[in-house]
Amino acid sequence: MTDESKRDKLIAAKEAWAREGRRPKGGAEAGAGRRLPPGQREVHDFPVLDLGQQPNLSRKEWRLSVSGLVERPIDWSWDDFLAQPQVTLVSDIHCVTSWSRYDNTWQGVSARHLLDVVGPRPEAKFLMLKSFDGYSTNVPLARFAEEDVLLAHSWEGRALERQHGGPVRVVLPSLYFWKSAKWLRHITVMAQDAPGFWEARGYHMNGDPWDEERYGSP
Ligand SMILES: Nc1nc2c(c(=O)[nH]1)N[C@H]1C(S)=C(S)[C@@H](COP(=O)(O)O)O[C@H]1N2
Numbered sequence: 001m002t003d004e005s006k007r008d009k010l011i012a013a014k015e016a017w018a019r020e021g022r023r024p025k026g027g028a029e030a031g032a033g034r035r036l037p038p039g040q041r042e043v044h045d046f047p048v049l050d051l052g053q054q055p056n057l058s059r060k061e062w063r064l065s066v067s068g069l070v071e072r073p074i075d076w077s078w079d080d081f082l083a084q085p086q087v088t089l090v091s092d093i094h095c096v097t098s099w100s101r102y103d104n105t106w107q108g109v110s111a112r113h114l115l116d117v118v119g120p121r122p123e124a125k126f127l128m129l130k131s132f133d134g135y136s137t138n139v140p141l142a143r144f145a146e147e148d149v150l151l152a153h154s155w156e157g158r159a160l161e162r163q164h165g166g167p168v169r170v171v172l173p174s175l176y177f178w179k180s181a182k183w184l185r186h187i188t189v190m191a192q193d194a195p196g197f198w199e200a201r202g203y204h205m206n207g208d209p210w211d212e213e214r215y216g217s218p
């Protein structure tokens, strides 16, 4: 099979699950006050999920731009990015395909700092995250502005591997992991919500794992 047809098959399968509203069976640990959201199971490896085309970018080639409803648009090189204050944050991953991975240590630039730099306008309510592989995903500005969100360049003390989104990915722990764009390229700040890649194919617009917002928002 060609890469192209493999990718089409994968996308078709996920669209079908989204149509069926397929929902993993709730694990024994699921429930109020628990660390594991409903329908999730803990894993100890770190699965790789993407569209099958992993951009091969050096840090020199990488750039990040932010535009839309902001006071001060940016276009950062790697050096600009590294010149920002750096944070280390530990968080859990919850993937909509039902795996969760606890205690991931990430290092990079906090989303709050990025927002301070660009200054969202009062009418700004949503972001579209866009990646070097053509992927996109929408997130509420309020979620992106939470304390534990970052643009990560390292995981467990090492440069983030290409397969996990290096040079830089978003890490947004309070939503399912499809919202954490790998190979981040651009952020558009918007007043109205709009669907990203999977959201246009039946995934939930918001994606909160505690409310099991997996598929089929109106
Ligand atoms: N650019 C890009 N980011 C992406 C994806 C993708 O296909 N392209 N897949 C998403 C999905 S569905 C998941 S579950 C996570 C997987 O991240 P991982 O491969 O590091 O586990 O990345 C998300 N970010």
Ligand SMILES: [Mo]
Residues within 6 Å of the ligand: 049, 095, 096, 097, 177, 178
């Ligand atoms: Mo995912």
